[in-house]
Amino acid sequence: MGALYSVAEIRQAERAAAAQLPPGTLMQRAGRAAARIALGIIGAEPVAHQALVLAGPGNNGGDALEVAASLAQSGVGVTLVQLGRADAAGALNHIPAGRQWALVVDGLFGIGLARPVEGAARAMIDTVNALACPVLALDVPSGLDADSGAVIGPDGVAVRATHTITFIGDKPGLHTLAGRDHAGHVIVDRIGIDEALLPGASVHMNEPAMFGLAFAPRLHDSHKGTFGDVAVVGGAHGMAGAPILAARAALLSGAGRVFVASVDHGPAFDSGQPELMFRDAASFNFAGSTIVAGPGMGDSATAIRLLGKALDGDNPLVLDADAINLIAASPDLQARLAARTAHTILTPHPLEAARLLGVTAGVVQGDRLEAAREIAARFDACVVLKGSGTVIAMADGEALINPTGNPGLASAGTGDVLAGLCGSLLAQGWPARDAALAAVWMHGEAADRLVAEGCGPIGLTASELPAAIRRVLNRMVAERPKPAGQPQS
Numbered sequence: 066m067g068a069l070y071s072v073a074e075i076r077q078a079e080r081a082a083a084a085q086l087p088p089g090t091l092m093q094r095a096g097r098a099a100a101r102i103a104l105g106i107i108g109a110e111p112v113a114h115q116a117l118v119l120a121g122p123g124n125n126g127g128d129a130l131e132v133a134a135s136l137a138q139s140g141v142g143v144t145l146v147q148l149g150r151a152d153a154a155g156a157l158n159h160i161p162a163g164r165q166w167a168l169v170v171d172g173l174f175g176i177g178l179a180r181p182v183e184g185a186a187r188a189m190i191d192t193v194n195a196l197a198c199p200v201l202a203l204d205v206p207s208g209l210d211a212d213s214g215a216v217i218g219p220d221g222v223a224v225r226a227t228h229t230i231t232f233i234g235d236k237p238g239l240h241t242l243a244g245r246d247h248a249g250h251v252i253v254d255r256i257g258i259d260e261a262l263l264p265g266a267s268v269h270m271n272e273p274a275m276f277g278l279a280f281a282p283r284l285h286d287s288h289k290g291t292f293g294d295v296a297v298v299g300g301a302h303g304m305a306g307a308p309i310l311a312a313r314a315a316l317l318s319g320a321g322r323v324f325v326a327s328v329d330h331g332p333a334f335d336s337g338q339p340e341l342m343f344r345d346a347a348s349f350n351f352a353g354s355t356i357v358a359g360p361g362m363g364d365s366a367t368a369i370r371l372l373g374k375a376l377d378g379d380n381p382l383v384l385d386a387d388a389i390n391l392i393a394a395s396p397d398l399q400a401r402l403a404a405r406t407a408h409t410i411l412t413p414h415p416l417e418a419a420r421l422l423g424v425t426a427g428v429v430q431g432d433r434l435e436a437a438r439e440i441a442a443r444f445d446a447c448v449v450l451k452g453s454g455t456v457i458a459m460a461d462g463e464a465l466i467n468p469t470g471n472p473g474l475a476s477a478g479t480g481d482v483l484a485g486l487c488g489s490l491l492a493q494g495w496p497a498r499d500a501a502l503a504a505v506w507m508h509g510e511a512a513d514r515l516v517a518e519g520c521g522p523i524g525l526t527a528s529e530l531p532a533a534i535r536r537v538l539n540r541m542v543a544e545r546p547k548p549a550g551q552p553q554s
């Protein structure tokens with residue numbers, strides 16, 4: 066379910082399958098499957114329509130030729146453009162200007178793309194990206210790295226498809242970094258390859274089935290102590306809002322009691338959420354609390370001392386923002402983090418992850434899966450590497466890519482909300498893995514719902530998220546899957 070495969074794994078399965086089949090079989094199947102999707106996009110009365118099919122020099126181009134033939138058989142008018150092959154019978158080597166297309170089929174490059182796209186292919190991609198019609202990419206949008214989701218090359222280009230039909234198995238690069246912008250709606254077609262030829266996947270899409278069993282209905286016989294305490298440590302001078310956002314998220318996602326433990330003299334109360342309790346972090350007794358350290362924490366001596374205390378304790382712990390930066394700057398804090406045995410979640414954005422690893426943000430983004438796994442293994446913790454297609458990685462190498470969320474989340478404070486939500490689920494007894502997966506999924510889903518209601522993506526604020534997360538959470542608890550053996554209602 067939701068398995069994602071690297072290019073190397075796909076190639077291996079493809080070779081094994083091809084060895085048992087007459088030559089060209091897989092390409093024919095890929096072409097026919099893609100033509101079916103193309104006809105579905107074009108809609109009724111294909112005869113009235115013109116499709117532009119772009120074919121590159123390799124097997125992706127071979128798939129495109131199969132699509133062109135299938136579409137023509139169905140009565141669609143097909144204009145075939147073959148890269149560098151003006152001599153091919155009936156094919157052009159440039160996109161004719163001024164035409165209206167019902168659909169463009171992108172078969173320039175697939176998983177064999179080896180270097181940045183330049184010259185005629187680049188010009189074609191620029192032309193396609195300026196068109197308003199639907200674009201169906203074959204296997205991978207041309208120009209995109211199917212493993213990482215990066216557009217290949219420092220100044221590279223890639224097709225922006227509305228749909229991608231991807232063959233044999235789904236690929237991580239379609240779902241993270243630039244992948245979501247370029248792949249559009251992803252359809253997976255196994256082209257008849259036996260699942261047994263694929264290895265057991267170590268990367269999956271994050272979906273409710275991955276964490277849904279952790280949702281529990283509330284018993285009548287419960288009290289606020291049942292649902293845990295969360296203490297958010299942060300709020301240095303000028304950054305008092307960050308821990309409040311985290312604390313509100315923790316409260317509205319069900320934590321029993323929520324404290325803001327300020328490293329500087331913080332506010333006395335939050336008039337928008339008077340249920341929150343404010344304390345001076347230096348004198349606060351953290352016993353029994355799940356700690357969310359980092360939002361607006363700063364880098365003062367008090368912040369460093371409190372962070373060390375949190376790392377050494379056995380409270381469940383979420384490390385965000387400044388807490389991550391302080392750890393990145395201190396081998397001593399790193400050793401204390403690695404030595405922890407209690408549940409720990411780190412929620413770095415790419416630059417924070419880069420500081421932890423001692424590399425640039427570009428290196429992290431060049432292989433988000435690897436970066437998240439490396440941090441998880443190094444610190445024996447659950448890692449949430451944020452951004453479009455957030456990666457969640459565990460110390461044992463398991464990794465997931467999250468499909469929810471949208472650019473409305475690209476504004477200050479939304480990360481604080483996510484950290485508070487992670488802490489809340491930990492405080493309610495969830496293990497780190499399930500808490501991180503559910504928090505990331507619900508945080509994105511809440512943002513998607515706000516956008517559907519017209520509250521974004523432009524102008525969506527972090528303050529609006531906690532109430533939207535509460536709606537998502539209560540719905541998920543109501544619709545939760547029951548463990549096997551219990552009646553599903």
Ligand SMILES: NC(=O)C1=CN([C@@H]2O[C@H](COP(=O)(O)OP(=O)(O)OC[C@H]3O[C@@H](n4cnc5c(N)ncnc54)[C@H](O)[C@@H]3O)[C@@H](O)[C@H]2O)[C@@H](O)CC1
Nearest residue numbers: 091092095123124125174175176177178179180181182204
């Ligand atoms: N081999 C098979 O049995 C199957 C292959 N399939 C398709 O084949 C694709 C992989 O085919 P290939 O391995 O031929 O790879 P591609 O077709 O993705 O591209 C490789 C070709 O492009 C050239 N190339 C790479 N980067 C370039 C660049 N930046 N500028 C110009 N030329 C460049 C290479 O020299 C080579 O000729 C898959 O993505 C999929 O679409 C599917 O039909 C499934 C079956």
Ligand SMILES: Nc1ncnc2c1ncn2[C@@H]1O[C@H](COP(=O)(O)OP(=O)(O)O)[C@@H](O)[C@H]1O
Nearest residue numbers: 414451452470471472474475477478479480481
């Ligand atoms: N373009 C985007 N698409 C989806 N999610 C995004 C996007 N940009 C940011 N996010 C999400 O928004 C949150 C931002 O967190 P962060 O960078 O820590 O911001 P802050 O520290 O200001 O709260 C993360 O959950 C991240 O995954």
Ligand SMILES: [K+]
Nearest residue numbers: 171174205207
């Ligand atoms: K392609």
